[in-house]
Amino acid sequence: MSVVLETVCGGVRLRSPIMPASGTFSHEMENVLDLGQLSALVLKTTTYTSRRGNPVPRVTETSFGMLNSIGIPGGGIQHFVANELPKYRRSGAPIVASISADTAAQFGEMAAILSDEGLAAIELNISCPNIEADGQAFAMSREATARVVATARRATTLPLWAKLTPNTGEIVNIAKAAESAGADALVVANTILALAIDADSRRAELGNIMGGLSGPGVKPIILRMVYQCARKVSIPIIGCGGISSGRDVVEYLLAGATTVQVGTESFRDPTALVRIERELVEFCDGRGISSLRELIGGLMVQDAPAGAPDVDVAP
Numbered sequence: 001m002s003v004v005l006e007t008v009c010g011g012v013r014l015r016s017p018i019m020p021a022s023g024t025f026s027h028e029m030e031n032v033l034d035l036g037q038l039s040a041l042v043l044k045t046t047t048y049t050s051r052r053g054n055p056v057p058r059v060t061e062t063s064f065g066m067l068n069s070i071g072i073p074g075g076g077i078q079h080f081v082a083n084e085l086p087k088y089r090r091s092g093a094p095i096v097a098s099i100s101a102d103t104a105a106q107f108g109e110m111a112a113i114l115s116d117e118g119l120a121a122i123e124l125n126i127s128c129p130n131i132e133a134d135g136q137a138f139a140m141s142r143e144a145t146a147r148v149v150a151t152a153r154r155a156t157t158l159p160l161w162a163k164l165t166p167n168t169g170e171i172v173n174i175a176k177a178a179e180s181a182g183a184d185a186l187v188v189a190n191t192i193l194a195l196a197i198d199a200d201s202r203r204a205e206l207g208n209i210m211g212g213l214s215g216p217g218v219k220p221i222i223l224r225m226v227y228q229c230a231r232k233v234s235i236p237i238i239g240c241g242g243i244s245s246g247r248d249v250v251e252y253l254l255a256g257a258t259t260v261q262v263g264t265e266s267f268r269d270p271t272a273l274v275r276i277e278r279e280l281v282e283f284c285d286g287r288g289i290s291s292l293r294e295l296i297g298g299l300m301v302q303d304a305p306a307g308a309p310d311v312d313v314a315p
């Protein structure tokens, strides 16, 4: 008997715990993947109004990953519903729409618009600037996080996944705020704010100067955040950061994630989602693991050393 992959995460039944990460997956991948075989289609973030995106270059490679400052270009929510969403429906896989907006009220309006579109869930990308306040990302502040999640919660009965930013110094408090405001699951996390400089030209490598770091280099940082959050919230955590193999998925499960999302690795290997799932099955079957529950939070059963700091406290 092979390990059972099917799971329920934040109100959504999934065929496997491995999903694509927002912005790193599109219907064009149907040339190399059977989209109907994916556990869920997590779509690129759509915004309230149309946006042109950031100046080019928008991506650059770093030693252990990539830096991007795409800036969420797109036609806005109405265009998304009319023109983008239909391209994904034919696969039959559960669809998770990712939304972002300038204000909490706009998040609520978008959630209401998407309510009757047959989605499995809505992912709230709250790693974008809060225009009403100081322009910092919503997920940098407990209050702004709670306001967006609560507003969306009132606007829809669909499951809500809140995607946090790793750029905050208080990820556990933000996670608790999202949970209290009604999030069904947390995605931990978006990219890490970073800078790449070309020493010869003395210019930033990205047109937007700074961008978000993703890929293998971020994995230990995001794993730590998943571990910290999993000990303090009861809703499921979707681990996302630097996953490129089945073993990486196992590490995230041990840290306390119940499911994961894979981003950058799909640019390197467009069939990564299928390969990583196969590697996870091989890992489990080779060790007689029949349920992923045997792995989830596995690290936490270890006794903490005497005097170890609480998870909220920096070492």
Ligand SMILES: Cc1cc2nc3c(=O)[nH]c(=O)nc-3n(C[C@H](O)[C@H](O)[C@H](O)COP(=O)(O)O)c2cc1C
Pocket (backbone or CB within 6 Å): 021, 022, 023, 024, 044, 045, 059, 066, 068, 070, 072, 098, 125, 163, 189, 190, 191, 213, 214, 215, 216, 218, 240, 241, 242, 243, 261, 262, 263, 264, 265
């Ligand atoms: C090119 C690119 C575009 C992205 N676009 C989005 C996006 O639209 N919305 C979002 O929530 N995250 C976006 N992300 C972040 C990913 O979903 C993911 O959180 C991050 O890349 C960490 O996972 P990874 O290391 O597996 O790539 C993007 C990442 C990359 C590399």
